[in-house]
Amino acid sequence: MSETATNPTDGVIAVDGTPLKRKLARALFRSRVRAFGLVVPLLLMIILAFLVPIIVFLTQAVYNNSFERYMPSVSPMLAAWDAESEPTEEMFAALAADLVITKNNKNIGKVATRVNRELSGTRSLFTKSARKAKKLEAPFKEALIDVDKKWANIATWQAMKISEKSLTPAYLANAVDLNYEADGSYTVKDEDRRIHIKLFLRTLQISIFVTLAGVILGYPVAFLLSTLPVRTSNLLLILVLLPFWTSLLVRTTAWIAVLQGQGVLNDLFVVFGLAADDDRFSLIYNKTGTLISMTHILLPFMILPLYSVMKTIPVSYVRAAKSMGATNWTAFWRVYFPQTIPGIGAGGILVFILAISFYITPALVGGQNGTMISNFIDFHMRSSLNWSLAAAMGMVLLVIVLFFYWLYDRIVGIDNMKLG
Amino acid sequence: MREIFCADDLGEFGLNAATSGSAFVEFDRVQKSYDGEVLVVKDLNLAMPKGEFLTMLGPSGSGKTTCLMMLAGFETATHGEIRLDGREINNIPPHKRGIGMVFQNYALFPHMTVAENLSFPLEVRKMGKSEREAKVKHALDMVQMGEFGNRRPAQLSGGQQQRVALARALVFDPELVLMDEPLGALDKQLREHMQYEIKALHDRLGITVVYVTHDQSEALTMSDRVAVFNDGVIQQLAPPEDLYERPDNSFVAQFIGENNKLTGKIIGRNNDKVQVSLADGSSIEALAVNCGGEGEETLMSIRPERVVLGDDTAQNATKAKVLELIYLGDHIRCRMNVHGNEDFIVKVANSAGHTHLKKGEETTISWLPEDCRALDI
Ligand SMILES: Nc1ncnc2c1ncn2[C@@H]1O[C@H](COP(=O)(O)OP(=O)(O)OP(=O)(O)O)[C@@H](O)[C@H]1O
Ligand SMILES: [Mg+2]
Numbered sequence: 001m002s003e004t005a006t007n008p009t010d011g012v013i014a015v016d017g018t019p020l021k022r023k024l025a026r027a028l029f030r031s032r033v034r035a036f037g038l039v040v041p042l043l044l045m046i047i048l049a050f051l052v053p054i055i056v057f058l059t060q061a062v063y064n065n066s067f068e069r070y071m072p073s074v075s076p077m078l079a080a081w082d083a084e085s086e087p088t089e090e091m092f093a094a095l096a097a098d099l100v101i102t103k104n105n106k107n108i109g110k111v112a113t114r115v116n117r118e119l120s121g122t123r124s125l126f127t128k129s130a131r132k133a134k135k136l137e138a139p140f141k142e143a144l145i146d147v148d149k150k151w152a153n154i155a156t157w158q159a160m161k162i163s164e165k166s167l168t169p170a171y172l173a174n175a176v177d178l179n180y181e182a183d184g185s186y187t188v189k190d191e192d193r194r195i196h197i198k199l200f201l202r203t204l205q206i207s208i209f210v211t212l213a214g215v216i217l218g219y220p221v222a223f224l225l226s227t228l229p230v231r232t233s234n235l236l237l238i239l240v241l242l243p244f245w246t247s248l249l250v251r252t253t254a255w256i257a258v259l260q261g262q263g264v265l266n267d268l269f270v271v272f273g274l275a276a277d278d279d280r281f282s283l284i285y286n287k288t289g290t291l292i293s294m295t296h297i298l299l300p301f302m303i304l305p306l307y308s309v310m311k312t313i314p315v316s317y318v319r320a321a322k323s324m325g326a327t328n329w330t331a332f333w334r335v336y337f338p339q340t341i342p343g344i345g346a347g348g349i350l351v352f353i354l355a356i357s358f359y360i361t362p363a364l365v366g367g368q369n370g371t372m373i374s375n376f377i378d379f380h381m382r383s384s385l386n387w388s389l390a391a392a393m394g395m396v397l398l399v400i401v402l403f404f405y406w407l408y409d410r411i412v413g414i415d416n417m418k419l420g
Numbered sequence: 421m422r423e424i425f426c427a428d429d430l431g432e433f434g435l436n437a438a439t440s441g442s443a444f445v446e447f448d449r450v451q452k453s454y455d456g457e458v459l460v461v462k463d464l465n466l467a468m469p470k471g472e473f474l475t476m477l478g479p480s481g482s483g484k485t486t487c488l489m490m491l492a493g494f495e496t497a498t499h500g501e502i503r504l505d506g507r508e509i510n511n512i513p514p515h516k517r518g519i520g521m522v523f524q525n526y527a528l529f530p531h532m533t534v535a536e537n538l539s540f541p542l543e544v545r546k547m548g549k550s551e552r553e554a555k556v557k558h559a560l561d562m563v564q565m566g567e568f569g570n571r572r573p574a575q576l577s578g579g580q581q582q583r584v585a586l587a588r589a590l591v592f593d594p595e596l597v598l599m600d601e602p603l604g605a606l607d608k609q610l611r612e613h614m615q616y617e618i619k620a621l622h623d624r625l626g627i628t629v630v631y632v633t634h635d636q637s638e639a640l641t642m643s644d645r646v647a648v649f650n651d652g653v654i655q656q657l658a659p660p661e662d663l664y665e666r667p668d669n670s671f672v673a674q675f676i677g678e679n680n681k682l683t684g685k686i687i688g689r690n691n692d693k694v695q696v697s698l699a700d701g702s703s704i705e706a707l708a709v710n711c712g713g714e715g716e717e718t719l720m721s722i723r724p725e726r727v728v729l730g731d732d733t734a735q736n737a738t739k740a741k742v743l744e745l746i747y748l749g750d751h752i753r754c755r756m757n758v759h760g761n762e763d764f765i766v767k768v769a770n771s772a773g774h775t776h777l778k779k780g781e782e783t784t785i786s787w788l789p790e791d792c793r794a795l796d797i
Contacts, residue, residue: 319494320527322514324541324592331515334540338531 058398061175061391065166066114070107071098078157078164083182087157092140099126099133111163117386118170119159125150158182171392176200196376200396203373206290206362207355213295214302214351215344222306222343226313240303248297252361255293259283259365285367293361298354302347309343345412353401373397442506443467444628445491445596450500452486452652460486462652464500468630470595473622475631477639478649479675484632487649488598491630493517504596515544520589520597520627524604526581528573534560534584535569541592559591560584562621579610586618590625600632611635615642636676640664648672665723669710670795673721680722680764683797686714694794696720700760704736704792711794718794724753724765726791729775730784737786740764742777752777758785 012020068075073094081087102108112126129147136143144151161182162170170180177194179187188194221240225233243251258264261280269275283289313336321331359374366375373393380390408414445468452461461483468474476484489495490502493514501508509517529537538556547555560566563583573581582602589597602618603611619642622629633639639646640660648655648663648671655675656668667673674681687703688695694708696718704720711718731737743762744755751767754777758764766785768774777783 314525314527316523316525316527317529319492319514320521320523320529320588321540322494323492323517323519323521323598324544324588325515325518326540326544327515330544335529 057387057391058395059391060388061171061395062169063167064114064171064388066107066110067160067163068166070102070105070111071095071164072101073098074160075164078161081157081161083158083161084154087141087154089139089141091157092144092151093138096133096136096140096144099130103130103133115159115163117389118162119155122150122156122159125156171388172395174389175392175396196393199371199373199376200400202287202369203356203397204400206287206294206370206372207352207358209291210294210298210355211302211348211352213291214299215348217295218299218302218306218347219340219344222303222310225303225307226310237307240300243297243300248360249364251297252293252364255289255296256284256365259289259292284365285370287366287370289365289367290362290370290372293365294355294358297361298351298358301350301354305346305350306340306343309340309346313339341412342416345408345416349405349408352404356401357397443503444470444472444505445630446501446503447487447491448501448503450487450490450497450502452483452490452495453498459498460652461490461497464652464654466647466654466657468628470628471626473619473629473631473642473644475633475639475643475646476649477633477636477646477675478655480634482649483652484649485600488600488630488632492519492521492598518592518594518596520592520594522585522589522597522599522602524601526573526585526602528581528584528588530573532572533569534565534571534573534576537573537584538588538591541588545592555591559587562590563587563617578606579614582606582614583617586621590621590627594627596628596630598630598632601634602631603638604634611638618642640676648675650675666709667721667793667795670719670721670797673793673795678724678765680724680727680758680761682720682722682759682761682792684718684720686711686716686718686794689714693789694718696794698759702738702759704738704759705789706792706794707790709793710796712796717797719797721793721795722787722791724767725769727766727785727787729766729768729777731786732784734786735789736792737784740766740783740785742779742781742783745777745779756785 014020014023074091074097077091077094081091099108102111108127108130112123115126116123125148129144129151132147136147141151150156159182162168162180168180173180173186175196177189177197179189181187225236225240228236256263260266261282261284263284265283266275266280269281270277275281283292317335317339318331321335322328326334356372357374358372359378362370362372363375363378366372374397377390377393377397380386380393405414445466447464447466450461450464451459453459464487466474476487478484486495490497491504493509493512497510502510504517504519528534529540532540535556538559539552542552542555556569557566560569563586565580565583565587568576568580568584573584576584582605585602589599599618603614606614615638618629621627631639631642640663643660645657645659646663647657650671656663656672658666658668663672663676667676670681673679682696682698682704684696684698684704686694687697689708692708693705694711695703696706697703706718706720728734738758740756740758742754742756746753746755749770751769754766754768755762756764756766768777775783
């Protein structure tokens with residue numbers, strides 16, 4: 001006691017006279033530095049290989065400067081234009097000048113693609129006009145309209161005005177089936193062009209179904225595993241994990257073999273008279289196929305967290321409940337089940353997030369109505385080369401996932417989640 | 421706490437109950453095997469009158485928990501009958517037995533508050549809300565936990581959790597309460613305090629208690645009768661005094677309290693006394709409790725505090741060499757060489773004018789033949 005003293009401002013004083021708090025902080029600092037040093041390599045890896053690429057890619061969803069950058073003269077004029085009045089001669093002159101430049105430095109393709117996204121059919125207008133731009137003479141308005149009548153069309157100029165904005169909500173709007181108009185307003189797309197919302201809803205529907213099916217199928221299995229003697233449960237656990245040792249592609253194609261029209265399951269149906277030979281069930285290349293194979297593939301991600309939570313629940317809880325007069329069902333529902341909720345939550349979130357961005361399986365077995373948003377993103381990345389739209393859809397997907405995460409936190413509490 | 425019951429009365433009652441079949445809890449030739457190869461409980465016979473506090477005491481793995489679980493209904497007996505209040509309960513599921521239970525790790529439901537934990541057994545009995553609340557409050561007050569109703573079990577100390585577990589096992593007024601090492605996780609001081617409280621509750625409520633413990637002092641201080649288990653068999657079932665002073669066999673003699681052992685061969689028998697010849701050639705007289713006939717080996721047990729110093733005229737007097745002295749305040753522990761046994765312990769009370777021994781000294785000790793019990797080997 002004589003070695004420590006308290007004073008009103010610093011609190012407890014250590015033997016050498018420094019305040020104890022500062023001494024403690026100094027002592028902890030070194031161990032913190034060491035701990036930080038240990039995670040630095042992984043942290044760098046995550047930042048460089050994960051966060052930076054994601055951020056760079058996602059910025060494409062709201063930022064595309066191929067018009068503003070290559071059409072420097074006409075861009076400021078478009079920005080000042082009210083999107084309603086006739087384009088002026090000055091604007092035509094600036095446009096002609098820009099077309100000459102872009103033609104020379106071979107950037108006309110990028111500009112044409114950008115505008116074409118806003119108004120289809122304008123690609124050839126740009127390439128054709130650029131080819132002839134060098135020979136044009138004032139007045140440029142008549143000269144350009146001479147080259148192509150579309151220059152007289154105000155919609156062309158509105159498309160250019162939208163493209164001129166580098167920082168634009170146009171792609172995000174497109175991703176949720178809205179049109180971003182030249183005057184800054186949003187309109188809902190025509191009925192037959194509203195495909196994205198439908199796709200997002202279907203993706204959500206499939207993911208929720210797969211998660212629920214996972215809980216229903218996985219819960220009894222995990223329960224069984226947790227009650228069996230260690231020897232047997234280890235063996236069964238290996239069976240649960242077995243699919244992880246075969247490639248995702250193999251598992252998916254195996255489902256094709258099982259579910260297809262001439263496949264094993266349909267053959268059995270025919271044998272047992274559940275289906276006519278010429279009228280077999282279509283279990284694959286549609287939503288059914290996607291649901292069945294995704295549920296199977298993601299089931300282990302449900303079972304493992306559930307199992308690890310159930311294993312930590314001593315039998316004495318259920319026994320205590322029964323000794324107090326609870327029937328088997330009451331003991332399960334009031335005592336056992338609530339304690340497994342962290343496992344359901346962890347497994348559910350895991351399966352849901354994996355499912356919502358699942359790609360290979362729906363691509364292989366999804367057919368027309370079983371494809372998901374990630375297949376569309378892939379289409380825009382590799383076929384239509386509209387990276388900005390792909391990024392915008394990715395961003396919407398991210399927001400959806402974060403929303404469900406938030407919802408989960410509100411309902412169950414994220415610190416309640418037990419992964420192992 | 422000793423004067424709470426009268427050992428003789430209960431002993432008699434226990435005997436009567438076993439024979440007349442009017443016992444409250446009864447194990448009749450019960451056997452249990454988990455794997456079909458080893459009998460974990462072998463031929464268990466036990467009869468308990470209503471209101472008794474019976475403790476099962478024994479080394480680890482001797483089958484105590486198994487017996488308790490069979491009584492509670494979580495394990496089925498492989499053979500034999502278990503009766504509660506005269507009714508056979510072998511085929512009655514646990515939730516219909518109405519037995520209160522305190523588990524070793526308390527098994528308080530972590531997702532419920534203390535009050536919800538206590539109200540659970542009342543809810544499953546479909547009791548009305550106001551009645552429930554009154555009973556919960558009463559039960560919590562009974563264990564001095566009235567202010568903790570809204571806490572979660574994780575927010576309580578070990579001793580507090582223990583009390584809640586006790587209150588929860590009692591709140592639905594069971595007539596029989598089972599406790600499996602309920603104080604095992606507590607420190608010594610708290611344990612002693614809780615022993616006292618459990619005992620006081622038992623006396624006040626008149627419930628029947630089957631209590632399991634490793635700790636012999638716990639068993640001796642709390643119980644009306646103690647069943648000493650070993651190897652799936654009850655070695656002795658008796659009130660604490662009997663168990664300590666009149667052990668039936670060498671296992672009980674060695675398991676309960678401290679004990680000096682001498683082995684020898686029986687050379688003569690005279691009523692309840694036997695003459696035993698020891699390895700060093702001398703012969704002593706002992707009380708025949710559980711020994712064979714003439715010519716057979718026996719193990720004699722003598723409690724350290726029953727050995728008298730000096731008096732070389734007494735029966736069984738013998739020379740003893742002092743090997744070690746340990747001062748323990750109220751008594752002095754003295755290790756001696758007696759009849760060739762170098763671990764012979766004598767307790768010398770630290771009273772006014774007691775004999776002062778010195779290490780290496782040779783002295784005379786003696787004991788009464790009644791205090792030297794000849795047992796099985
Ligand atoms: N579920 C079980 N399956 C197989 N063997 C078991 C099981 N439970 C207990 N045993 C065995 O039965 C024997 C008695 O166990 P029990 O739990 O009754 O001992 P105990 O006297 O309560 O011991 P402790 O004092 O250590 O709690 C032990 O050998 C144990 O290995
Ligand atoms: Mg036990």
